[in-house]
Amino acid sequence: MSEIYTFIDLETTGLDYETEQIIEIAAVRTDLEREYGRLQVFVRLDEGRGLSEEISKLTGIMADDLTGGYEPARAAFALDEFIADTVPVAHNASFDLSFLQWWMREPESFVCTRALAKLVEPTESASLANVCARHGIDLTGHHRAMNDVLATIEVFRKLAPIAEARGIEYRNVVVDSPERPLTFVPYNAKVVEVA
Template sequence: MEVVLVVLVVCYLIWYYFIRKKPNNTASKKTYSDRDSKKIYRKNQADSFIVLDIETTGLKQETCKIIEIGAIKINNINDKEHQTFHTMIKIDNKLPKKIKDLTGITDSDLEDGITLHEALVSFSEFAKDNVIVAHNAPFDLGFIRHNMKQEGIEFSISKAIDTLELSRDVFPHLKSYKLGALADYIGIDKGNAHRAIDDAKVTLLLYTTCLELLKKK
C-alpha cells in the first residue's frame, strides 16, 4: 500500500512540474496586426465631429440630473479654431456634496444657469446630424437621449465614437482607462478635471492622439 502511495505521489509531481500546461502570461494582452489597426482606424475616424462631455448629479439617468454640458465642434480635423458649446443647467434641489467635491460646481453656479429644456434645445441644434465623440459615450449619450425624450425634443446624430473603447484598443496594456489616467499617460493637461468643457478638450486630444497612433501602425 505504501509503495502504491509513493508511486502516485511521484506521478503527481511529474505531472505538476513537467506535463501540466503552464499559464501564458501574455495571453491576456491584446495584440493587433496592421490590418486590425487599419480596421479600428476606419471604424473610429471622422473628419468632422462634435466632442461631448456632461456633468450630472449621479449615474442613473432616470433619477439624476444633467447640470453641465460642454461640447466642441470640429468642422475640419486640421483646423485650429473650433466652435464650443457650454452651459450650466438649473436644478430644483441642492447639489449632493460628493458632486460638489468631485466637480467644484456649486449651487450658485447652477442658479445662474438655464433650464434643462433650453439647454437641450440649444445643444440639439449645435449637434444636429453630426458624429458625437465622447469618453464612455453610452453614459453621456444615454443621459442626453433620455432627457431629450422627456422634454419632447428631437435629437439625431449620424454616429457615436467612444474614446473609452478606442483607448482600450490603442493602449491594451493599461490598468485604468479613466479619462484622467489616460491624460496622465499621454501627457495631456487635464485643466479643471470633471468639468464639461475641460473634459471635452481632453477627450478631443485623446481622440486625435489615438487616431495618429493607429495611422502609424
Template structure:
C-alpha cells in the same frame, strides 16, 4: 475617413439618467483636419435632483452656481443645433448618451437625428495598453495636466486630444513628402541602425538592448531582441516604425507602444490588464 466631429461631456448630479440630471454641458466642434471651430459651455439649473457635496467636490459646481442658470428646456435645443450633422465623440459615451436621450424625452423634443457616436474609452481599450483607462489617466499621457478634471469643457479638450491620437494610430496622416536630402536631415540617415540619436528621438533607453514581446501559439510571452529600427512616418503624436528582430523578421509598430515595451514591468502590467478585462 476624416469627418467633422463634436467632442462633448456632461457633468451630472449622479449616475442615473432617470433619477439625476445634467448640470453642465461642454462641447468642442472640430473640422475634418482637427481644427477647432467652436465651443459650447453652459451650466444648467437642476430641477428634480440636488447637487450633493460629493458632486461639488468632484466637479467644483455648487448649488448656488446653478440658481440663475437656464433650465435644460432652454439649453438642450441650442446644444442639439450645435452637434447636428456631426460625429459625436465622448469618453464612456454610453453614460453621456443616456443622459442626452433622457433629456430629449423630458423636453418632449421630436424629430431628433440619429446620433453617430465614437467612444474613446472603448477604442482606447482596444488600441492601447494602459494601467487605467479613466480620462484623468490620459492627461499625463497626453501632456494636459494643466486642465482640471471633471469640468465638462476641460474633459472635452482631453477627450479630443485622445480621439485625435487614436485616429492617428488607426488612420495615420503622413507628413508631407520630402525630398531625399530633407529625409536624410530629418532622420539622420535612412538605415536601420539603432543610434543614440534615434533612441533619444523616440524616447527609448540609451544603455540597454531593445526588446519586442509577443505571444506564441500557446499564449506564452516571448521576448525578441531588436536589431534595427527605421522611422517610416512621423505624426504629431509619435512615429510609425519598422523594426527588425534578431532573426531579420520585420514588423510595424507605433513608437509609443515600443517605448512601453522597454519598461521593466511591461509584461506584469499587460497581464494584469488582460486578466482584469482591461477595466
C-alpha cells in the same frame, strides 16, 4: 471637406441617468484643424433637487452656480442643434448619451474615446485621467465639462491614428468591462467586452 466632430462632456448630479440630471454641458465643434464653435452652459437644477457635497467637491460646481442656468430641456436642445450634422465624440459616450437620450436625436455615428483607448491599449486603464497621464495630455480642472472636452480632443488626436493604422474599428463601439460595466447601450452601438 474634412469630417466635423463635436466633442461633448456632461457633468451630472450622479451616475444614474434615470434618477439624476445634467448640471453642465460643454462642446467643441471641430474638424481637428479648425475650431467652429464652443458651447458651455450650466443647467438649472430641477425643482426640489439639491447638489450633493460630493459632486460639488468633485466638479467645483456649487448649487448657486446653477440658479441662472438653462432649463434642462432647453440646454439639451441647444446641444442637439450644436451637434447637428457632425459626429459626436465623448469619453465614455454611453454615459453622456444616456443622459441625452430623451432630449436629442440619436446619432447614427459616434465615437467613444474610452472605447478607443481600451481597443488601442487593452491592458491599460481607459479612464480619462489615466489616458491623459500616459500620453502627456493636460487635464487641469478635471470634472469641469470644457476642460474634459479639451482633453478628449487630444486623446482622439493621439489614439485615432494608432487605431486606424492597426485596422481597429472604433466608430460606434462601446466597451463593457468589470472596471466600468455598461448601464446604457447607445443606438447603433457595437458592444465589445473587455477584461
